[in-house]
Structures are given as C-alpha cells and as structure tokens.
Amino acid sequence: MNWIVKAARAVWDFVVGDDPWTAIGVVAALGATALIAGTGAAAWWVMPVAAVVLLALSLRRAAR
Amino acid sequence: MSGQDLALAVSVFLACAVEAVEALTIVLAVGVTRGWRSPLYGVGAATAVLAAIVAALGPALTALPINALRVVVGGLLLIFGLQWLRKAVLRASGLKAMHDEDKAFAAETDAARSAERASTGFDGYSFTIAFKGVLLEGLEVAFIVLTFGASQHNVGLAAAAAAVAVAVVVLAGVVVRRPLSRVPENTLKFIVGVMLTAFGTFWGAEGAGASWPGGDAALLVLVPGTALVALGMVRWLRRTPARTTALGEAA
Numbered sequence: 076m077n078w079i080v081k082a083a084r085a086v087w088d089f090v091v092g093d094d095p096w097t098a099i100g101v102v103a104a105l106g107a108t109a110l111i112a113g114t115g116a117a118a119w120w121v122m123p124v125a126a127v128v129l130l131a132l133s134l135r136r137a138a139r
Numbered sequence: 140m141s142g143q144d145l146a147l148a149v150s151v152f153l154a155c156a157v158e159a160v161e162a163l164t165i166v167l168a169v170g171v172t173r174g175w176r177s178p179l180y181g182v183g184a185a186t187a188v189l190a191a192i193v194a195a196l197g198p199a200l201t202a203l204p205i206n207a208l209r210v211v212v213g214g215l216l217l218i219f220g221l222q223w224l225r226k227a228v229l230r231a232s233g234l235k236a237m238h239d240e241d242k243a244f245a246a247e248t249d250a251a252r253s254a255e256r257a258s259t260g261f262d263g264y265s266f267t268i269a270f271k272g273v274l275l276e277g278l279e280v281a282f283i284v285l286t287f288g289a290s291q292h293n294v295g296l297a298a299a300a301a302a303v304a305v306a307v308v309v310l311a312g313v314v315v316r317r318p319l320s321r322v323p324e325n326t327l328k329f330i331v332g333v334m335l336t337a338f339g340t341f342w343g344a345e346g347a348g349a350s351w352p353g354g355d356a357a358l359l360v361l362v363p364g365t366a367l368v369a370l371g372m373v374r375w376l377r378r379t380p381a382r383t384t385a386l387g388e389a390a
Contacts, residue, residue, distance in 0.1 A: 089278065090215060092222045101217050105210060105347050112348030119351050122344040123361065126217060126336055127368050133225050134372055138234055138379060 148300040150334040155304035158276040165272030168247030177262035181269030189277040200289035213343025220335025227329040232376035337361040
C-alpha cells in the first residue's frame with residue numbers, strides 16, 4: 076500500500092507541482108468552457124483569459 | 140508536413156533537448172569521476188523503462204475519442220506548461236536562481252567522488268545515479284511526447300522529434316565531454332513553457348467544446364500572445380519590489 080501512496084504522490088508532484096491552485100483553476104476553467112459552449116455561446120476566450128489570470132496569481136504568490 | 144505537425148515537432152524537440160542536457164550533465168559527472176561502464180548500464184536500463192512506458196501508453200491514448208483526449212491532455216499540458224512558464228518568468232525576472240549546468244556538474248562530481256566505491260566491477264552508485272537521472276528527466280520527455288503526439292494522433296512524429304533531440308545532445312556531449320553550459324537552457328525553458336501553455340489552452344478549450352475563430356490558425360495568435368504576456372510579466376516582476384531575494388533552485 077505504501078508504494079501506491081508514494082507513486083500517487085510522485086505523479087501529483089510531477090503534474091501539479093508546488094502550486095495546486097493553478098491546477099484547480101485550470102479544471103474550473105475547463106468546466107466553465109464546457110458550460111458556456113453547451114449553451115451555444117462562444118467559449119474559446121475562457122481558457123486564454125484563465126491562463127493569463129492563473130499565471131499572474133501564481134507569480135504573485137511565488138514573489139511574496 | 141502541416142503547420143500543426145511542424146509546431147508539434149519543434150515543441151517536442153526543444154523540450155526534449157532541455158531535459159536531455161540535464162540528464163547528460165548527471166551521466167557525465169558520474170562517468171568522468173567513476174568510470175563509464177556502470178552509468179551506461181544505468182542509461183540503458185532507464186531508456187528501456189521509458190520506451191516501455193511510451194509503447195504501452197501511446198496506442199492506448201490514441202484509441203481514446205479525440206475530444207475526451209484533448210480535454211484531458213489539454214488540461215494536463217496547461218497545468219504543466221504554467222509550471223514551466225512560472226519558473227521561467229521567475230528566473231528571467233531575477234527572483235529565482237538560473238539553472239547552471241556547470242554548477243550542477245560540480246555538485247554531482249563532488250558527490251560522486253565522496254561516495255564509497257564497491258570492490259566488485261559493478262558500481263551500484265554510478266548505475267543508480269545515472270538510472271534515476273535519465274528516468275526522471277526522461278519521464279518529462281515521455282509525458283510531452285505522449286500528450287503532444289496523442290492529441291494530434293501522431294505519437295510517431297513526436298517520438299522521432301524526441302529521439303533526434305536526444306541524439307543531438309548526446310553527440311554534443313560525447314564530443315565536448317563537458318556539461319553543455321553554452322546551451323541557452325533558461326531561454327529554451329521559457330520557449331517550451333510558452334509552447335506547452337499555448338497548446339494546452341488550445342486543446343483544452345477545443346476538447347471542452349469551444350470552437351476557435353480561424354480553427355488551427357488560432358495557434359498562430361496563441362503562441363506569440365502567450366510569449367508577449369509572459370515577457371510582460373517578467374517586466375512587471377522586475378519592477379515589483381520582491382520580499383524574497385532568491386527562490387531555491389529546482390528542475
């Protein structure tokens with residue numbers, strides 16, 4: 076069981092790294108894109124805006 | 140070769156070259172200090188593990204429906220790309236120490252000299268260090284090859300670009316027998332961060348059901364746009380008085 080926890084932690088560190096808020100933000104942005112696209116409205120702008128905002132917030136946290 | 144294929148090949152080549160330079164530094168340090176046989180066994184074993192991972196996951200990934208694949212892969216690439224870009228922006232703005240291959244080589248060489256030597260011909264220390272170094276850096280390569288390749292149903296092209304990058308770096312390493320400190324590694328990492336973020340944004344949105352104005356041509360705006368935003372953030376951070384003088388060195 077121990078190795079499963081270790082492997083899961085390694086995958087988490089590898090993909091998510093030391094800023095889980097960015098990962099949470101990306102998942103939320105994908106969800107918002109799917110919701111808006113489902114209504115038939117243009118949804119392409121959500122991901123670029125989310126990427127800029129998430130990068131800025133992540134940098135602000137790191138620079139503090 | 141289409142524009143997307145070319146972008147795929149260039150992105151994978153650059154990302155893999157960066158990772159290969161880091162792995163080469165580790166292998167050179169143990170090889171020069173303790174002999175070549177055991178570290179080369181380590182490199183061979185790690186390469187076999189990585190090839191097995193790509194061979195097992197590649198066909199499985201390409202069998203998934205394209206939209207499900209793109210939303211998952213796009214999301215992962217965007218998370219991964221934003222990590223790279225964050226580190227690159229922090230380095231470029233002076234808030235994080237630059238990655239220095241000469242320094243990494245010196246630290247690895249010191250550690251290799253001070254480690255105990257085995258009395259038998261096989262050197263477990265050299266094998267383990269080379270195996271771990273190549274496997275860890277190679278996993279990032281495998282991740283990029285699989286995500287980029289699967290999203291365009293072209294794992295073969297991505298794997299070929301990765302192989303060429305590794306071959307070029309290894310050849311250069313064999314010729315100079317020194318860490319490749321003249322490679323503009325930090326600049327390459329910045330470019331790779333931009334590419335991963337732009338492709339992650341594109342595929343993530345497409346997979347979630349959005350349609351890009353201009354279709355694939357939107358990437359021609361997304362890539363330079365992401366680069367400009369990142370450069371703007373470097374300027375913003377340089378002007379902002381930092382409370383932290385230098386964040387620690389990491390991959």
